[in-house]
Amino acid sequence: MSVTSRPAHYGFAEHWLPRLVLAPSFLLVLVFLYGFIAWNGALSFTASRLLPNYEWVGLAQYEALFASERWWVAVHNLFIFGVLFIGGAMVVGIVLAILLDQKIRLEGALRTIYLYPLALSFIVTGTAWGWMLNPGLGLEKLMHDWGYAGFSFDWLVNPDRSIYTIVIAGIWQSSGFVMALFLAGLRGIDDSIIKAAQIDGASLPRIYWRIILPAMRPVFFSTLMILAHIAIKSFDLVMALTGGGPGFSSDLPATFMYQMAFTRGQMGLGAASAMMMLVTVSAVVVPYLYSELRRSRHV
Template sequence: MSVSEISGRAGRADWLRDVLPKLVLSPSFALVLIFVYGFIVFTFYLSFTDSRILPSFGLVGWQNYTRLFSLRAWDIAVKNVLIFGSLYILICCVLGLALAILLDQKIRAEGFIRTIYLYPMALSFIVTGTAWKWFLDPGIGLEAVVRSWGWTSFEFDWIKSSDMAIYTIVIAAVWQTSGFVMAMFLAGLRGIDNEVMKAAQIDGASNWALYRRIVIPQLRPAFMSAFVVLAHMAIKSYDLIIALTGGGPGTATELPATFMYSYTFTRNQMGIGAASATIMLMAIAAIMVPYLWSELREKK
């Protein structure tokens, strides 16, 4: 075999190694491009049309957005997502950090306790919503059980109250997600250099000062990751609300995701539904893009 044939075969083998992964991944890439980004662009286009029960291509400019921001239901949805999102993120971060610090003390049965904390995250939001709906129902849940024990004046009917129902969503969401946040913080704690902590302890730093001045500042990446994940989940929350309260009582627990579904598939206002979906996408992008940009800049 000549040198030219050997080099030709080697060149074809190198070409095949370069091309084969692209050929294998190209169908998945094409499907993602069409069914994710393609439909995002299509939804954005529908938000500028007079679409109702079916897509339409009659452009109406910013009319759907004007109507959207004039709807009281949308105002309630935005107010609710601000309440839910702020409490959800704050409580999950505080509780997750506290649980992570507890497990970082090398306690007994750490693996078992960590599994217990993480277990709720393995459940779907539908299961969580249904379970907490039963638990919070005054007729069969916590209130009924406590009253059966003799405390007949005990009341816990938040799920039936227009003013308090949104906080039941917070309770259920925190229960499901705080273990996941705990795992993120625990990974951050285990990555801190022990020599720095030992040096601070030798210098006489108290445990409070140690965590406040050394440990917590070094958990900034974990805090940022937790904030991005939780904010993203809060904005697009749908199945938990549907299973727990159905958006009620009335519209007391209406969120942008339930509003979008209602106006698109129940009230046959596809243009307004597409406009609300576009606003949700922009809100998520406003959180994700700066985070990704800062991460890429730090890597460079």
């Protein structure tokens, strides 16, 4: 049957069937994602406490949020965690990717070992590292049992150091993911570039630093966006490892929001903090989406 002689119902099905199939998913996303975002935004302007209360209070919840010492501790911790987590995971992941790119023996086994932490949830990672860093149970006790009585590593219970234990666990969890992304990028580089540079007398470290890594800017940018998103919304790792403590010394905005909305009965304040997190995530994701759309138009 020719195209021109197809039945009329065929064109109708071809045009509307994909839309009908996608409609339920679209409606679910519209209601349970964007609808709840809008509802959360509305609650942030109300006097909601243990239950939703639609008494309009304007910017009172945001004023209370910015006046909260605990909120600013969480923001400061997010800055520390974000910089060290993103930087550490990038450095470790790139180094591992470069080492594996040398086509060493047992590459498949090593790649699996490095990627294994990615298969674990942050809850499992936080619990395991909580055991290892517990002064009475993990590394410090092990060193004492070996005879190093003066060894001390009490960061987990030290309010000034607890946030760095989250950084350690986060880097361990995510560096394998960064390695996989950069290894895929490195395998896409033409070997003739490296050989030509070596003929010109360039050493292998200089080749990677001056030629290979600068050519991987899209991988850098994508990895940075993903890690920044993970850092901003980190919740389960903190709750499993430190619970936000000691006190609230290792709080992050996500744990602050949870404590306010679901533990302390201050739903309006928790909604306001969630909206601030949304603004922060948008500040990271929107420029990335804009650059991707702009790049696709020029291709």
